[in-house]
Amino acid sequence: MTKQAPFGTHDRSGERKCLWCRRTLPAPARTGRPRLYCRQSCRQQDYEARLRATELQLGDNELVVARVQIDELRDAAHVLAYAVDDTERDLAAAPNPTKSELLEMLTWLLEAARPVRDLCR
Ligand SMILES: [Zn+2]
Incomplete structure (x- = not known):
C-alpha cells in the first residue's frame, strides 16, 4: 500500500516541518544547516524508507x-x-446550548x- 509522502519542509502556514513525522521543527540556529528532522529516529526512519523506495522503484x-x-x-x-x-446536528437543533450542553459536546x-x-505522536 502506498500513500503520498510528505514533500518539502514547509506546510501552508510556512512553518518548517520534520520530513518524516511532520512535527513542527524548532527555529533554526543562526549558524549551520537548517534541520530537516525533529530527531535522530526520524532521520533514520526516513533513510530506511528511502532505501526501501529505491528497492521497490517507488516515485x-x-x-x-x-x-x-x-x-x-x-x-x-x-x-x-x-x-x-x-455536534453540528446538536448545534443546529439547539442554537443556544446551555453551558452543560456545550461541555457535553466538547467532551x-x-x-x-x-x-x-x-x-500523530
Ligand atoms: Zn520527526
Whole structure:
C-alpha cells in the first residue's frame, strides 16, 4: 500500500516541518544547516524508507506503509467525523446550548479527537 509522502519542509502556514513525522521543527540556529528532522529516529526512519523506495522503484512521493497504520488512521478519522456530524446536528437543533450542553459536546469531540492526536505522536 502506498500513500503520498510528505514533500518539502514547509506546510501552508510556512512553518518548517520534520520530513518524516511532520512535527513542527524548532527555529533554526543562526549558524549551520537548517534541520530537516525533529530527531535522530526520524532521520533514520526516513533513510530506511528511502532505501526501501529505491528497492521497490517507488516515485519520490510514494511511501510503503503498513496496512494496519492506514486502518488505524482511517478508523480514528471516521470516529472524529461522526463526532463532528453529531455536534453540528446538536448545534443546529439547539442554537443556544446551555453551558452543560456545550461541555457535553466538547467532551465528546475531545474523546473522538484524541485517537487522531495520539496517532500523530
Ligand atoms: Zn520527526
